[in-house]
Amino acid sequence: MMAARKLFIAPSLLSADFSRVGEEIAAVEAAGADMLHVDVMDGRFVPNITIGPFVVEAIKKAASVPLDVHLMIADPDRFLEAFARAGADILTVHQEACPHLHRTVHAIRDLGMKAGVSLNPATPVATLEDVIADVDLVLVMSVNPGFAGQRFIERSYEKVRQVVSLRERAGRGDLLIEVDGGVSVENVGALHRAGMDMAVSGSAVFSSDDYAAYIASMRIRAAEHTG
DSSP, X not given: OGGGSOOEEEEBGGGSOGGGHHHHHHHHHHTTOSOEEEEEEBSSSSSOBOOOHHHHHHHXXXXXXXXXXXXXXXXXXXXXXXXXXXXXXXXXXXXXXXXXXHHHHHHHXXXXXXXXXXXXXXXXXXXXXXXXXXXXXXXXXXSOTTOSSOOOOTTHHHHHHHHHHHHHHTTOTTOEEEEESSOOTTTHHXXXXXXXXXXXXXXXXXXXSOHHHHHHHHHHHHHHHHO
8 A cells, every 4th residue: 555655755956055065965864855866967868967976976975865866868878887986876867868778777787776767757657668677766757857946747646656557567566656846745745645655856845944844744745645
């Protein structure tokens, strides 16, 4: 039953104050974050540029929770080893950026990381049928990737339910379903009820006055929808 599944919360550092990112990391960890979500953008796959392996390595030194690194980049295979060395615990690539997705997923796992695959809003869940047995996480993008603070796409609830169905058909009860984009206290309960295991929340958490209170509110709202 979904009521028994834990909700993991991974604040997205894309919305943190990078002039004092070490303090921000400590603050969200103290507030109850399970992981830190790190968005890597290259200006090609998405229309923005953020950080690379050297910054991820610095984040790793400041963090005590796992790093959930999301590669929104073209040709991610070139950088798998670099992000493994930098300290990524989960490395997620986009289905749309990987012509040989099965090979890429296995390369990530061979490097000692958990392998995630992300789907853009217009990409069907069915494209993961032949790799679902090999991945540790499916990331449903509930906005078009590239910028923080976008409005949540309502169709995402149904997409999460479709991933749940695929997980069940594959007998992959251990597979995590993550949602990224516009996730907040207002929709986290309905998303958890639909089957989301991990909530990525950037703007909502980092713009709040009290990180701990906001994260606690997300957990309460999730429990209300699944209890």
